[in-house]
Amino acid sequence: MPSDEVEMLRAIGLQSVDDLFADIPAAVRIPKLDLPDGLPEDVVVARVTSMLAANKTVVDMPTFLGGGSFDHFVPASVRAITARSEFYTSYTPYQPEISQGLLQALWEYQSLMCELTGMDAANTSIQGGKVFLIPRALRHHRRAVLANYLVGTGVKVREVDYDRATGMLDLGKLHEALGSDVCGVYVENPNFFGRFEEQLQEIRDATKAIFVVGVNPIAQAIVRPPGDFGADIVIGEGQPLGTPMNFGGPLLGIFACRQEHIRKMPGRVIGLTRDANGHRAFCMTLQTREQHIRREKAMSNICTNESLLAVAAATYLSVLGSNGLRRVAADNIRRARGLAASIDKISGFTAPIFRGAHFNEFVVRHKKGYPAVHRALLEKGVHGGLPLGRQLPELRDSALFATTGRHTLEAVARLLAELEAFR
Template structure:
């Protein structure tokens, strides 16, 4: 029996599939790809699985890292939703009539993010929290016109580095506002000094990089003449007043805690939300509510004239492929937990951080939290005699300590950012404390 290929070639009057490549000049042809030939599926699975076994997961090794990504429990129902191949094997819902499932899921994601943040509109995602911040700076400039964007000096360095690349070409300059050495919150006096009519926006995080809740949002709002951009941890939002109540214009954040695993740092979910009056200046894809020709409720992509495929070089952003499936996961996560469940998770993370900090603080030589007050997930631990040796010793005992802050902020070179979530077993915490005891 002739193969599909043979039949198709015969119908086209061709002898070989090579005839279809006759337009590739010989000068650019390659004899073959310079990689090994293919392997059967079972061999690939065995090889990759074995290679990955060299990783030590947070299950193998109690790990106290946070700094933007957190090991929260993901309910099986969230995985079940995003494992539906109607979702994960579809593309951007350009054709709404056969994409209502995805469109509604994304619209509900937008709605839930708006409930958490007090904003009116959210897009369906940016690449991660850091690019969401970069896009927010550009949007603040579009709204206000000023060319200075203020950020806290106590900002995770990877966010700061991505921001530096995202403002290029927009005629923007980023300036840092220091944090108060006692409270760990933004230094308001320094913010006042930095403020000028040329400041298009101010970025502040709640909770901030140190895990400390930023309790001065009202004061910061009053001092800001430009656009107020607030960075959030979405789970913490369940128990704090939303930034919308404090006059925020744009809210961004890393959405990974909402139903996505850490995955070694990707894929992640950039949350981006704003007030209704700014929606035409917002980057990224958005879903709107409308009607079909018969008057039934329907959803579709909207405000596309802001986007690259229509507006080309004048687009609000170049983003096309985004992180939609993670937005669906976030919507499923929030729907599964409900507002009570989300509040329980948030409260537990506050309590766990408080308890762990208190336990570490009891060990002579360690100070935790370095900045007093309420924390979420994480807090700074200082050891005056230095932290580097502790970090190494923990690793040798099969425990991964917090993020050393040496590379982040020189004045905290003797400190680390320790994080905990509801997933740490008492045994894991016990092992950490026992290991730290050795350094008293």
């Protein structure tokens, strides 16, 4: 036993470390953990690296998946900043004086989200009528999570179908679904099919209910913000802003709203203020909404959130600037359009199946059904898009394909060559 431990035990007046656990009754004690002994660092690194080597990355295998997680290029500066251990080994900035750096970075993140979304306020990330309208064409896990988070509210969801020709929300169906019991309407732009939702104004005009719009933050660079259309709340997946896919986590929940809703907003929020000397300073604010103050009446139970991803997003947006972000957004559209056109040329395939403007995803149909195509591609070391049949039975012959600036010409050529086999 190291000598400082002996000294400390003596100081307390104890004989052994076991004495420190004398208050744990014998009936609940365990002799030890039933796990192997520890290993040296190099052995662990080798073992975990080797285990993970069984994964095929999107570099090993051209992959055309999106659906909420995207393989955008991340400038090395982003990781250099989030790897600053002053940031990543800190916690929630409860003590503002010693945490100004993180607080300013998070406030800048909030400001950037407001700019992208056209809202007044944003939180530093997360995770009330009777019926909330949601699109039927919605990523299935979003629907499933929503259901679990509505349990305590008494709010039910009602689905609004999409227009079979355009892939946008069916406005006729929306009007049928709207009623006095509706407290909110949620739509996405671009929507689940990658199709731009061009009817934001019409949807806003159709109802006085809370209007929530889900966005892709990169598309926002060239698309009018939901705030321009009278949205109350804007949400979105922030992973494309400088965070790798990481097999689906961590993710960054963007949440921004109009000023009138800020005192009901969930999660951590940073405010601008001043210090005792009158200098500009930042601190967490509106904490009376939060669990550590308001407990069961809190607006959410959020404690740990996704701050480091917010820092990554702020860094990513700063490195790109408006010029770079617009370039990325435009490039994504051109690439998706080009890819869709190339697929569409192959006999038997239709892409995109919905007419009109898309962002970086689109739906591909094969006349004999997509699942067989998907399996064949996998055998050839190419990963096709997300098969849609499980969620939307009418699209069982289709899949959602995505592209980003990271798809090489070779990757695209390999996909097209394999699809040719189904001509």
